[in-house]
Amino acid sequence: MARFFFALDLPKETKQALQTVQLACEPALPKPTKLTNLHLTLIFLGNVEPKKLYNLSAYANQLRQEITSTVPIIINHADVFKKPKVVFAGLHQVPQWLNTCHQRLLRKATGLGINVENQHFYPHITLSRKVIELPEYQRFDIKSAIESFSLYRSDSTPNGVHYTRVQLFKFNNTNQM
Numbered sequence: 001m002a003r004f005f006f007a008l009d010l011p012k013e014t015k016q017a018l019q020t021v022q023l024a025c026e027p028a029l030p031k032p033t034k035l036t037n038l039h040l041t042l043i044f045l046g047n048v049e050p051k052k053l054y055n056l057s058a059y060a061n062q063l064r065q066e067i068t069s070t071v072p073i074i075i076n077h078a079d080v081f082k083k084p085k086v087v088f089a090g091l092h093q094v095p096q097w098l099n100t101c102h103q104r105l106l107r108k109a110t111g112l113g114i115n116v117e118n119q120h121f122y123p124h125i126t127l128s129r130k131v132i133e134l135p136e137y138q139r140f141d142i143k144s145a146i147e148s149f150s151l152y153r154s155d156s157t158p159n160g161v162h163y164t165r166v167q168l169f170k171f172n173n174t175n176q177m
């Protein structure tokens with residue numbers, strides 16, 4: 001069954017820098033996220049009826065025009081979620097525009113009757129799943145300008161999870177670094 005989510009798109013250089021972090025983890029990551037799959041989830045929707053997805057996408061298109069300043073994010077540490085056994089890269093601080101994107105998509109999705117888990121928003125980029133031995137805490141400094149977010153479709157395949165971009169939403173006025 002296809003599942004959907006919105007995520008920030010990371011520039012290629014950011015993904016490459018994160019891949020360097022993945023490779024530097026000791027002990028080695030058991031299931032590193034493929035470079036092409038690296039993203040920062042804004043909201044996970046699960047399975048959604050096409051009409052609701054269409055309405056939410058129309059709203060996302062409005063939202064991307066209203067967010068007029070996306071200050072760059074600074075990804076500066078790798079840490080672990082112990083329960084799902086995930087290693088992730090986290091942000092130095094969460095910019096207001098990022099919280100706004102999450103909250104507004106959450107509010108609209110809920111209003112459309114989409115059953116979204118209303119967990120605390122903890123922006124992160126998953127670097128590996130199924131971690132058995134937790135790697136040492138790492139610090140680094142990756143500054144990343146964000147130009148867009150996208151609606152993705154997630155499919156489980158025998159070769160692992162596959163993400164397909166359904167629609168790209170380019171911010172109007174991205175801050176330059």
Ligand code: 2AM
Pocket residue numbers: 005040041043044124125126154
């Ligand atoms: P993550 O953000 O911690 O990596 C697509 O599955 C994306 O949505 C992944 O990035 C995933 O986790 C995130 N996500 C959030 N909640 C999820 C859930 N209940 N099931 C699957 N993925 C979820």
